[in-house]
Amino acid sequence: MAAIITRFNIDAPRWDQNTFIGRVKHFFNITDPRTLLVSERELDSAKVLVESCRVGTVPPGTTQEHLFYAKKLYDSAFHPDSGEKMNLIGRMSFQVPGGMAITGFMLQFYRTVPAVVFWQWVNQSFNAIVNYTNRNAASPITVKQIGVAYFTATSTALATAVGLNLYTKKAPSLVARWVPFVAVAAANCVNIPLMRQQELINGITVTDENDNPLGKSKKAAVKGITQVVISRITMAAPGMILLPIIMERLEKYPFMKNIHFLHAPLQTVLVGGFLIFMVPVACALFPQRSSIAVSQLEPDLRESIVAKYGDKVPYVYFNKGL
Structure with missing residues (x-):
């Protein structure tokens, strides 16, 4: 009992x-x-x-x-910072069902420019919601900044995907299948920093081991956002790199040629299999409560901490976001 x-x-x-x-x-x-x-x-x-x-x-x-x-x-x-209920689409628990559907269709419909444009737009819209929802809530962002981040990331993804799609017309089909991943990776490198630009501009709150605020640090923001970018790309990589290889081989079998209409649902299910494991694994690459040595902080913040605490606070801590 x-x-x-x-x-x-x-x-x-x-x-x-x-x-x-x-x-x-x-x-x-x-x-x-x-x-x-x-x-x-x-x-x-x-x-x-x-x-x-x-x-x-x-x-x-x-x-x-x-x-x-x-x-x-x-x-x-x-949200771990604000305690506010997050919108359902932006929750990390929605990454598997949301990600598997969008990624499955991106991988299936990669041959024509209209299809590439549509699914990259859908994916970046989804990413923008996730990035905004999981930002460091202590750093507010304006509607204009959200719009700029969304437009820039979507443009980057579309330019990358469409450009590579046209460039790889004569390349082996497997190379063309990897175009969506390159576009997603490029967009993540733009979308996340822009959506969280206030953290880079003003810094994020850092605390001591007991969660006592010590000030704001731009270097902590850079570290946290970099870790999130790496995690997001890692999350997508296995499904978007390995699955095209699997589908390339499966599609050579006669029975697969007879069920072409099931290719998209099949890829969607297989992507879900990857994401079930990769979402938690990618999130776990770096601690949620990240840390940075006081010696690596901006000079003014470092001096402020040392003047008040001496060498009693060797590291500061912050929420890196997801």
Whole structure:
């Protein structure tokens, strides 16, 4: 029988976040697509339970399993900085169903320019929502900046995809199948920094080990955003690089030529298989609570911290976003 508890540190990681395996387990938990089926009422109840636990008022009869599940729902649906409920499409738990559908069609319909343009536009629209939803909420962004980021990233993806599509007309078909990945990677390098440009302009809040604010750092923002770009490209890479090879070989079999209308659904399902594992693995590449040495910070911030704390604060911490 589950033990009933009266006090529980709800924000203590269930798994060691200093290890890659611990982070993978954590992100498998919060990127679970099944959380998308949970009702709004249950999500709100989970938030109430988490917040109650934080102030030490766990309802009588609450078990540790109840708290673990409530925290899973909370982490999957609420922003770690603001505590606000995230839109469903922007949640990392939507990456598998959303990503598998869009990526599957990008990989299937890569031969004609209109198809390339349409699916790259859909993908960048999806990415813009995800990037905005998972930004560092302490750095607000204006509607104009969102528009510029969206337009620039979409233009980059379209220019890359259409240009390479035309350039690879005479190349082996497998090379043409890899064009969507190159376009996605290029767009990620533009979309994420632009969507989070306020962090690069004004810096993001860094804290000591006990979450006490120490100031804002642009270098911390650069590190966090770079890690997110790498994670997003890694997330897409296996499915968009290996799946074209698999499909290239499968399509040589006679039975595949007879079911051409099933190629897109098949690729979509296979992409989902990759993403089920790659979403948590890519998110886990770097700690969510990232750190940077005080010695690597901007001179004024570094001097401020050293003047106040001496060598007692060797590292500062910040939320890198997703």
